[in-house]
Structures are given as C-alpha cells and as structure tokens.
Amino acid sequence: MEALIELLRSLPGASGMSDQTAFIAAAASMATIMFMVMALCAIVFTWMERKVAGFIQNRYGPMRTGRWHGVAQAIADMLKILSKEDIIPAEADKGLFIFGPILVLLGSLLAWAAIPWGPNFIAADFDLGLFYIFAVSSMVILGLLMSGWASNNKWALYGAARGAAQMISYEIPLALATIPVVMYVGSLNTTDIVVAQQGGIWNWFVFRNPFLFIAFFLYFIASIAETNRGPFDMPETESELVAGYHTEYTGMRFAFFFLSEYANLFLVALIASMVFLGGWWAPIPGLPNVPWLTFVIKGILMVFLNMWVRWTLPRVRVDQLMHLCWKVMIPLSLLCVIGSGIWMMLSGQAGV
Amino acid sequence: MMEQKMNKGWASQDHVGEIKSELLELNMGPQHPATHGVLRLLLETDGEIVYKCTPVLGYLHRCAEKIAEGINYKQWVVYSDRFDYLAPMCCNHAYVTAMEKVGQIEVPERAEHIRVVVAELSRIASHLIALATFGLDMGAWTPLLYMFREREVILDLLERISGGRMLYNYMIPGGVRYDIPNDNWEQDVLDFVTMVETKKVPDYNNLLSYNKIFIERLGNVGVLSVEDCFDYGCTGPVLRGSGVKFDCRRDDAYSAYPKFDFEIPVGEGEVGQVGDCWDRYMVRMKEIEQSCRIIRQALEQMPDGPYQTHELKKIIKAPAGAAYSRTESSKGELGHYIIADGGQIAFRHKVRSPSFCNLQVIEKVGVGMMVSDLVAFVGSLDIVLGEIDR
Numbered sequence: 001m002e003a004l005i006e007l008l009r010s011l012p013g014a015s016g017m018s019d020q021t022a023f024i025a026a027a028a029s030m031a032t033i034m035f036m037v038m039a040l041c042a043i044v045f046t047w048m049e050r051k052v053a054g055f056i057q058n059r060y061g062p063m064r065t066g067r068w069h070g071v072a073q074a075i076a077d078m079l080k081i082l083s084k085e086d087i088i089p090a091e092a093d094k095g096l097f098i099f100g101p102i103l104v105l106l107g108s109l110l111a112w113a114a115i116p117w118g119p120n121f122i123a124a125d126f127d128l129g130l131f132y133i134f135a136v137s138s139m140v141i142l143g144l145l146m147s148g149w150a151s152n153n154k155w156a157l158y159g160a161a162r163g164a165a166q167m168i169s170y171e172i173p174l175a176l177a178t179i180p181v182v183m184y185v186g187s188l189n190t191t192d193i194v195v196a197q198q199g200g201i202w203n204w205f206v207f208r209n210p211f212l213f214i215a216f217f218l219y220f221i222a223s224i225a226e227t228n229r230g231p232f233d234m235p236e237t238e239s240e241l242v243a244g245y246h247t248e249y250t251g252m253r254f255a256f257f258f259l260s261e262y263a264n265l266f267l268v269a270l271i272a273s274m275v276f277l278g279g280w281w282a283p284i285p286g287l288p289n290v291p292w293l294t295f296v297i298k299g300i301l302m303v304f305l306n307m308w309v310r311w312t313l314p315r316v317r318v319d320q321l322m323h324l325c326w327k328v329m330i331p332l333s334l335l336c337v338i339g340s341g342i343w344m345m346l347s348g349q350a351g352v
Numbered sequence: 353m354m355e356q357k358m359n360k361g362w363a364s365q366d367h368v369g370e371i372k373s374e375l376l377e378l379n380m381g382p383q384h385p386a387t388h389g390v391l392r393l394l395l396e397t398d399g400e401i402v403y404k405c406t407p408v409l410g411y412l413h414r415c416a417e418k419i420a421e422g423i424n425y426k427q428w429v430v431y432s433d434r435f436d437y438l439a440p441m442c443c444n445h446a447y448v449t450a451m452e453k454v455g456q457i458e459v460p461e462r463a464e465h466i467r468v469v470v471a472e473l474s475r476i477a478s479h480l481i482a483l484a485t486f487g488l489d490m491g492a493w494t495p496l497l498y499m500f501r502e503r504e505v506i507l508d509l510l511e512r513i514s515g516g517r518m519l520y521n522y523m524i525p526g527g528v529r530y531d532i533p534n535d536n537w538e539q540d541v542l543d544f545v546t547m548v549e550t551k552k553v554p555d556y557n558n559l560l561s562y563n564k565i566f567i568e569r570l571g572n573v574g575v576l577s578v579e580d581c582f583d584y585g586c587t588g589p590v591l592r593g594s595g596v597k598f599d600c601r602r603d604d605a606y607s608a609y610p611k612f613d614f615e616i617p618v619g620e621g622e623v624g625q626v627g628d629c630w631d632r633y634m635v636r637m638k639e640i641e642q643s644c645r646i647i648r649q650a651l652e653q654m655p656d657g658p659y660q661t662h663e664l665k666k667i668i669k670a671p672a673g674a675a676y677s678r679t680e681s682s683k684g685e686l687g688h689y690i691i692a693d694g695g696q697i698a699f700r701h702k703v704r705s706p707s708f709c710n711l712q713v714i715e716k717v718g719v720g721m722m723v724s725d726l727v728a729f730v731g732s733l734d735i736v737l738g739e740i741d742r
Contacts, residue, residue: 057497154378230491239386239489240727314566315491317724
C-alpha cells in the first residue's frame with residue numbers, strides 16, 4: 001500500500017496530492033486490482049478444472065473454443081451466463097434472494113485484502129491479517145443461508161442448512177490449524193508470517209516440526225470443506241439435492257456463486273501457501289525469484305491438489321462429515337497447538 | 353388437483369405423533385439426478401431423516417403389454433428391447449424364450465450359443481452402468497467415465513453383430529437375426545473379455561470398491577434381510593446381495609446355460625452386514641467376471657449349423673395355450689407369461705419385471721434412513737424405469 005502511494009505520488013501532476021486523497025486513490029486502485037485478480041482466477045480455474053477433470057477421466061475436456069485447448073471456454077461460458085434470463089421465483093423472498101449472492105461474493109472478495117503477494121505488494125497490511133481473513137470469509141455462510149432460505153425451495157433449504165452447518169464447523173479446525181504458525185511468528189500479520197519463513201524449504205512452517213506437518217494436512221482437509229468441494233460438497237450434492245442452495249438461481253446471480261466458489265478455492269490455496277509453504281520465498285534461497293509469481297504458482301499447485309481430490313474421491317455423508325470435524329479434526333488440531341507449543345519450549349524457540 | 357391432495361396431507365398430521373415439528377413433504381423426482389429415470393419418490397422427512405417414502409410410478413408407461421395384443425409375435429421383439437434399455441439383449445432373450453415355449457419352436461444350438469454371448473455382453477454393459485451411476489450417486493465422477501469407456505466397446509461389438517448400438521431387435525423366435533460376422537468378431541469379444549477380467553475389474557476395485565469413503569457410505573446402509581427379499585419378491589443381484597444363492601441361469605436353466613460352468617456370487621458382508629448396499633454393489637462387480645467366464649466358454653464351444661430355424665420366413669402362429677418362462681436379466685428374474693389363442697397374435701401378454709419388485713422394498717427399508725442413504729439405496733437397487741412402468 002505504501003509503495004502504491006509512493007507510485008501515485010510520483011505520477012506527473014500528483015505530487016501535491018494530500019495524504020488522504022493519495023490513500024483513497026491507492027485503495028481504489030488496489031481494490032480494482034484485487035477484483036480483477038478474482039474475476040481472472042474464476043476464468044482460469046474453470047478452464048483448469050475442466051482440463052484437470054478431463055486429464056483424470058481419460059478425456060480431453062474443452063478443445064474447440066479459442067483454438068488452443070479451449071482456452072476461451074470460460075469466457076464463452078461467462079457470455080452465455082450473462083445472456084440468460086434473470087428469474088426470481090414468484091414465491092421467493094425478493095430482497096434476500098437478490099442480496100444473498102452479493103453477500104457470498106462480498107465475503108470471498110473482502111478476504112483478498114490481506115493476502116501478501118510480495119514484500120510490498122499487499123492491499124491492507126495490518127496486524128490482524130489472518131484473523132481478518134477468517135472473519136470475513138465467514139460472511140459467505142450468511143449469504144448462502146440467505147439465498148437458500150429466500151429461494152422458497154425445499155432442496156435449496158436443505159443445501160443451505162447443510163452448508164451452514166458444515167462451514168461453521170469446519171472454520172474451527174481451519175483456524176486452529178494455523179494457530180501453531182501464529183505461535184511461532186508471534187503475530188497475526190500476514191506479511192510477518194511470510195517473512196518468518198525466509199531461507200529455503202526447511203524454514204517453511206510445514207517442515208518446522210511434526211505437529212505443523214499434521215496441521216498442514218488438517219488445514220488442507222478443512223479448506224476443501226470450507227470451499228464446499230468434493231468430497232465435502234454437502235451444500236450442492238448434485239445427486240442428492242439437485243443443486244443445493246443455488247437451485248433457483250439463474251444468469252448472473254448464479255455466476256456470483258460460481259465466481260465466489262473459485263475465488264474461495266484460490267483464496268484457501270493462497271492462505272495455505274502463505275501460512276505453511278513459505279509464501280513468496282523460493283524453495284532454495286539463492287534462486288532467482290519473482291515474489292508474486294512464486295506465490296501464485298504455489299497457490300495453483302494447491303488448487304490442483306484440491307481438484308485432484310475432488311475428481312477422485314466419492315462424497316462423504318453429512319453426519320460423517322460432522323463426525324470427522326468435531327471428533328477427529330478439532331481434537332487433532334488442538335493437539336497440534338499443544339504439541340507445537342511443547343516443541344517450541346523444548347527447542348528453545350519459545351518466549352519471544 | 354394434485355395440490356389439493358398435498359394440502360390435505362399437510363393438514364392431517366396424525367402420523368407425526370410425539371414429534372413436535374412438522375414433517376417436510378419432499379418430492380424427489382420425477383426430474384431428479386439420483387432417481388435413475390422418471391421415478392418420483394414422495395418423501396416425508398424430518399431434517400435429514402426420511403419418515404415415509406412412497407414411490408410414484410407411471411411416468412414412462414407405454415402400454416407395452418397391451419400393444420402385444422395388437423401385433424404379431426415377431427413384431428413384439430422390438431418392444432422387448434425397450435423394457436430394460438440398458439440390457440436389451442437380456443430382454444430379447446427373455447421374450448423369445450417364452451415365445452418359443454408357447455409356440456413350441458425349436459431353436460438351433462448355434463443360435464442358443466450366440467444368444468448367450470450377446471446376452472452376457474449386454475449384462476456386462478448393464479452392470480457397468482449400474483456401478484458407474486451408483487458411483488456417481490456417491491459423488492465419484494471418475495469411475496463413471498472409465499466404465500462408460502468399457503461399455504462403448506461392448507456397444508461396438510454388438511453393433512457389429514446386430515446393426516444397432518442400443519436397441520438391437522436381434523433375437524427372433526427360433527433363432528437370431530444374423531449370424532456372427534466374418535470380421536474376427538469372436539476373437540475381439542475374447543480380447544475384450546480378457547481385458548475386463550485382468551485389467552478393468554481390478555482397476556474399478558482399486559478406484560472405487562475399496563475406497564474408504566465409499567465403504568463408510570455403504571457398509572451397513574440399506575440392509576435388506578432375506579425375509580424382506582422374499583416378501584417383496586426381490587430377485588437378481590438384490591436377492592443375491594442378501595446372501596441367497598439363486599440365479600435363474602442355474603436354478604431354472606434355460607437356453608444354453610446348463611452347459612457352462614460359472615459361480616453365483618452372493619453378498620458376504622465384507623464391510624458390514626450381509627445385504628447392505630456395498631454387498632449389492634460387489635455382487636454386480638463379481639457377476640461381471642462370471643459373465644466373462646460364460647462368454648469365453650460359449651465362444652469356445654460354439655457349434656456349427658444354422659443360426660435360425662428354416663420356417664421363420666413365415667408369420668409365426670402359436671397353438672392355443674399358455675406358457676410362463678423366467679430368465680435372469682441383468683436386474684433379476686424377468687418373466688413373460690403369454691396366452692396364445694392359436695392365432696398369430698397373443699391373447700394376453702404379461703411381464704414380470706424385476707425392477708418393479710425390487711423397487712417396492714424401498715417403502716419398508718427406506719423408512720428411518722437419511723436422505724443421502726436413500727439415494728445410495730435406490731442406486732444399489734439398480735432400477736430401470738422402462739422396465740418398471742412398461
């Protein structure tokens with residue numbers, strides 16, 4: 001942010017800009033960039049998902065649109081979705097119906113502010129970073145519940161109820177799994193977390209101690225549930241609930257859910273790479289490194305892992321999902337917090 | 353009118369009893385991804401638990417039995433294809449067996465062997481779809497595409513022998529329509545069978561059958577006792593999944609089946625109780641292997657000679673009388689009861705379709721299940737609506 005303000009100041013004719021104006025201008029441009037990134041990742045990842053699914057399932061996936069391996073498929077899809085009729089069911093609660101998808105999108109968009117793309121490349125560098133990310137992404141649940149209720153459709157209601165139960169539950173192991181890292185760093189600031197992992201792959205938090213290694217996998221599993229993707233896609237479960245909470249949505253409103261799903265997918269992958277996989281640092285210290293590119297590549301690899309899981313495993317049942325969360329993952333992540341703390345004390349890293 | 357009926361159901365809440373909350377009436381189908389066709393399940397649920405499950409049928413009713421009273425015996429073969437459109441050869445076989453019984457038509461041995469080969473190929477194709485869509489119900493997408501890939505090979509093979517890819521109209525009373533083609537068909541079938549046995553079935557088992565999530569979802573779910581099976585008349589893989597060793601191919605042998613050596617796989621409760629969804633799934637998987645064995649034997653012992661009886665050019669007339677014959681289709685016991693009055697058209701034709709009987713059991717077993725388990729249960733019954741509604 002500061003770097004951006006400096007940049008704006010250095011523009012011709014902008015040197016006399018007041019601090020306030022410069023801040024607002026910088027914030028606006030950063031927000032625009034983040035929104036663009038988010039829209040772009042929806043386009044890239046829908047294409048990537050089809051290709052990955054095709055690869056796993058012994059077929060091609062999109063091949064026609066955009067000449068080379070259907071690269072323009074996502075754009076064609078977006079155009080199609082834009083041209084669809086916008087239907088609001090007659091019995092639906094109109095206000096909530098409209099507001100639901102907006103809130104879902106907003107929840108996943110806000111979290112992007114605290115993602116550190118590079119040493120000086122972050123929209124909002126503040127001390128509550130990680131906490132803020134988890135807090136605002138909970139808003140997605142509200143939007144989901146809202147749209148499921150407002151649709152006045154029983155399947156949508158089922159999807160929303162399942163989704164709310166699932167996402168609220170899985171937020172606990174998701175956040176708990178990152179606590180050991182926060183204990184090491186002594187800060188919730190996202191930039192600090194990445195800076196603390198400087199110096200090669202063995203300094204990444206995933207390899208710092210065995211408990212963090214477990215915590216990484218706990219985080220990964222919880223993040224799949226948090227993004228509502230298979231094998232934990234309870235809110236949608238196309239074979240049970242038709243399409244879950246977005247059964248009644250069409251056109252751009254449906255696209256909002258879609259956009260938010262892929263934005264969330266990338267978001268949790270970026271958090272994983274930020275908290276556990278060394279953020280913008282290259283695996284070997286001396287390697288020439290473009291910070292944001294390294295960061296994004298790590299995120300895309302995590303997304304690939306997520307897609308791999310989705311297209312391979314069957315879905316769990318809703319009670320098994322809850323069982324896994326409350327009886328397995330939460331105790332395990334608490335154990336990681338305690339174990340990691342003891343490890344720090346014994347190895348003399350505590351007491352910062 | 354439908355709405356009035358439903359409203360009445362809402363108003364009279366006698367069945368709720370002590371439960372304070374209202375039951376939610378849920379229409380699963382006729383357009384629903386997990387009902388395998390146009391089946392409509394009327395559910396009464398409390399949260400995720402199903403309290404009542406009523407199948408509503410008739411969306412695919414095509415009067416096949418009535419039509420049999422208007423067209424002659426040979427023409428009706430076309431309609432038998434459309435019964436279980438996933439295993440049309442088995443349905444062809446069932447009809448011609450009954451027809452030959454009532455018409456007292458001799459069938460050459462070669463024709464019987466060809467019939468067995470194509471019917472077993474059809475059975476493999478049908479089981480592949482059953483397993484694939486079952487996996488899809490459980491949220492596993494990838495096995496679907498793998499199994500459809502293998503089914504495609506079967507469709508190609510059957511196209512080469514019959515000319516059709518999905519609905520073959522291949523068997524006629526007194527034989528089959530065409531002989532085995534001269535383009536190395538037999539060897540191709542053997543190659544395919546070997547591939548399925550050695551590569552594909554182990555692949556499916558690794559990918560899906562012994563997956564931890566899959567087992568957790570299906571073990572001990574939808575347990576069907578032997579008594580229930582007998583009460584509701586369940587047959588086929590559903591009955592065998594409950595541990596009863598009954599197969600019309602062996603116990604009421606027809607066609608060339610007595611000549612072949614094969615086993616009847618039954619549910620063993622490997623991951624839970626005997627008769628759970630996983631057992632029914634596994635019985636189908638093992639039956640694919642047994643079908644492969646039968647095909648290999650039938651091709652190796654293939655006799656020479658005519659592939660249909662000579663007088664088939666004429667219109668068939670059946671002497672007055674009645675006959676019932678039952679055969680093992682891919683879904684279970686498929687029976688045809690034909691009453692002939694001496695003419696070229698059946699006086700009455702009744703079909704006992706396995707899916708219809710298998711589906712009924714849902715009314716009893718479905719109660720108390722979770723919605724997700726109900727989907728698993730319907731999937732494990734492997735119903736085909738073309739056969740249920742006829």
